[in-house]
Amino acid sequence: METENRTDETRVDADQYLRTLEGFFQGEVTGEAMFRSMAEALDDSEHRYQMRVMQQLECETKELLREKVKALGGDTAESATAREIGMTQAKALVAMPRSKFIHIFKREVTKFVARFEEFEKAGPASDAKLLAAVTAHEKALLAFSERESSGASATALDPIVALLRVVPQRNLAA
Ligand SMILES: [Fe+2]
Secondary structure, eight states: OTTTTOOOTTSOOHHHHHHHHHHHHHHHHHHHHHHHHHHHHOSOHHHHHHHHHHHHHHHHHHHHHHHHHHHTTOOOOOOHHHHHHHHHHHHHHHTSOHHHHHHHHHHHHHHHHHHHHHHHHHSOGGGHHHHHHHHHHHHHHHHHHHHHHTTOGGGTTHHHHTTOSSOOOGGGTO
8 A cells, every 4th residue: 555655644544544434434323323212212302302403413424424435435334233332322321310411421522522633633634624524523512511511501502503504493303
């Protein structure tokens, strides 16, 4: 591979890059399934709507990644296993008290933000826009959890909604 002798340490190996993007793609499949399952399982209509909005964010991020993975010749088949992981996670999360869910959600999303930021820095300049969007989507989820933790529930969805191409209608979550 032409990447073997690369001296620019900010670049990642092309194969490794594609594998990582494929992993991120499946991560969105998991996230989408998780939020969908949570939306179906929660009692509170506002909480259900929040999950619908996050499901949409995951879906839109998944499609961005699909486009890139496809262009690089990677695997864009949505993994049934990835979906099942999301559904299993949802089951555990909806069984928790709301405050515990937010706490765990924030903790997990924080890790992903760090991972995406690191990957964004190492990625090729030609994909800067895509990688920034991937980081931004996770940061919006983090902002949601921070706002929920600090009692600012009324505006918690705003950072996510700001990124969406299509904002779910509230009546669909009722
Ligand atoms: Fe995501």
